[in-house]
Amino acid sequence: MAQHQHRFTSQMTPVAADRxxxxxxxxxARPMLGLALAGxxxxxxxxxxxxxxxxxxxxxxxxxxxxxxxxTGADITRYPGAGVLFCHRRPDGIPQKAxxxxxxxxxRLVVLNAHNFRNRxxxxxxxxxxxxxxxxxxxxxxxxxxxxxxxxxxxxxLHITDDWALIDLAEAVVGAPPQPVPDAPTLATxxxxxxxxxxxxxxxxxxxxxxxxxxxxxxxxxPPTEDDIRRARHNCNDGFGGSGSGLFDLxxxxxxMQSASLSMNSRRPFDLDFHYGSALLFEGALxxxxxQAVAAESAVPEIR
Numbered sequence: 304m305a306q307h308q309h310r311f312t313s314q315m316t317p318v319a320a321d322r323x324x325x326x327x328x329x330x331x332a333r334p335m336l337g338l339a340l341a342g343x344x345x346x347x348x349x350x351x352x353x354x355x356x357x358x359x360x361x362x363x364x365x366x367x368x369x370x371x372x373x374x375t376g377a378d379i380t381r382y383p384g385a386g387v388l389f390c391h392r393r394p395d396g397i398p399q400k401a402x403x404x405x406x407x408x409x410x411r412l413v414v415l416n417a418h419n420f421r422n423r424x425x426x427x428x429x430x431x432x433x434x435x436x437x438x439x440x441x442x443x444x445x446x447x448x449x450x451x452x453x454x455x456x457x458x459x460x461l462h463i464t465d466d467w468a469l470i471d472l473a474e475a476v477v478g479a480p481p482q483p484v485p486d487a488p489t490l491a492t493x494x495x496x497x498x499x500x501x502x503x504x505x506x507x508x509x510x511x512x513x514x515x516x517x518x519x520x521x522x523x524x525x526p527p528t529e530d531d532i533r534r535a536r537h538n539c540n541d542g543f544g545g546s547g548s549g550l551f552d553l554x555x556x557x558x559x560m561q562s563a564s565l566s567m568n569s570r571r572p573f574d575l576d577f578h579y580g581s582a583l584l585f586e587g588a589l590x591x592x593x594x595q596a597v598a599a600e601s602a603v604p605e606i607r
Contacts, residue, residue, distance in 0.1 A: 333462035333528045334581065363509055363570050364540040365580070370519070371503075371540055373512040378502070381555050384482030385504035385514075386438035388415055388547070390429055401429075403505045403547035403561070404436055408484040408597035410475035413445070415547045416562060417452045417468040423461050425454060436472060439479030446471045451592060453530070463581045464532040466562045467589050469596055482549075484593055485585040488558045490524055492533060497521040499537065499550045499558065507542025521550070521559075523575055524584070531587030535559050537580045538573035550582050559584045 364371070379385065384406040389398040404415035413436050422428050431447040453465035490497065503515045519539035527533045541548065541564045550559040559582035571578055583589065 333464055334525070334534055365509075365542070365564060365570060365578075366538055366540055366573055367570065368519075368538075369517075369540050371507075371510055371512075371515040371517040374502070374504070374514045374516050378516055382482070382502045382549065382551060382557075383480045384438075385502060385549070386413070386436050386479075387505040388419060388434055389437055389442070390419075390434040398435070400505045400544055401434065402544060403503055403549070405547070405549060405557075405560075406436075406438055406476055406479065406481040407593055408481055409600045410477075410481055411472045411600060412481070412593070412596050413470045413472060414560070414593065415468055415470070416560070417454060417461060417466050418546065418562075420450065420468065421452065421454070421461055425458050425461055431470065436470075438476055441477070441479075443476060444473045446473050451596075453589060453592075462528070463534050463562045464528040464583050465530060465588075466583060467560065467592075469592055471596075482557055484597055485557045485590060487586045487590055488552075488556075488584050490521075490535075490558070490584070492524050492526055494523050495521055498553055499539070500553070501537075501539040501541070501548050501550055501561065503541075503545045503548040503561075505544050505547070507540075507545040509540075509542035521582075522573060522579065527587065530589070532589055533584045533586065534562075535582045535584055536575060537582060539580050541580050557585060 386404045386406055388401040388404040390401040391397070392399040402416060402419055404413050406412065407414045419434070420427065420429050420431065431445050431450050434445065436443045436445065449471035451469040453467040454461055458465070498518060498520050501517050501519055506512055506514045517540055519537060521535045521537045523536040525534040525536070535550070537550065539550070541561055546561055548561040549557050550561065552558050561580065561582045564580040565578055569578065573579055
């Protein structure tokens with residue numbers, strides 16, 4: 304791979320592409336990330352190659368196929384807990400969509416990507432206080448001190464498989480049920496062809512609708528990292544703002560959370576080395592943290 308020259312652009316851009324599993328030992332290093340700052344999506348879209356119009360570039364899918372459609376009422380019922388992270392980005396203070404986020408296991412627990420608040424060097428890029436969670440048409444503030452990151456406190460880098468965070472809401476969500484706590488996926492490590500549905504509550508910069516759903520496939524599951532979390536390489540059409548999208552199996556069970564995509568705005572076939580999306584499976588340390596948080600929440604006496 305060192306002989307290839309390639310430039311990565313995405314809402315989270317890995318600084319190096321791992322070799323396919325057939326050429327990698329189980330104990331390989333975690334796949335690292337490059338995290339884009341606010342506004343990078345517009346910048347990269349403007350730099351997209353070719354003579355296509357700005358609108359065509361903005362709406363371009365990552366792969367030749369594009370089966371995305373707006374979420375329906377039936378989708379909202381089938382995939383509960385789907386919400387959106389909003390943060391203050393504009394100088395005038397008007398909140399903007401930042402990413403997808405999920406209410407999981409409790410009316411107060413939100414699961415989302417760590418890269419919403421840290422860059423690849425684990426530097427703070429956004430304060431929790433500047434953001435809120437929207438679900439069911441209502442906005443909910445966070446408890447900033449409750450932020451729990453997948454990366455260790457002394458970590459020097461953020462990786463795909465620890466690109467997760469849990470945050471408590473200041474008040475319980477009313478009128479919108481949470482996504483059930485996921486079961487550990489029974490998916491084998493290796494080359495695969497696993498149909499999934501990517502649900503993107505916040506939509507994408509390269510899709511016209513406010514949200515989207517698409518049937519696509521996991522093509523490979525990498526070996527587990529030290530936290531017993533595996534990366535799934537998939538061919539789902541992601542886009543800027545699509546971080547945190549959920550990958551569900553065809554029975555409607557949540558199995559993974561989108562983290563990053565290679566070659567953003569490059570519309571070409573899926574490639575295990577150079578053109579794929581990366582999601583982390585709900586297993587290992589992530590699943591353990593969710594279960595612990597839900598158990599702790601249920602153990603707190605209700606105040607009447």
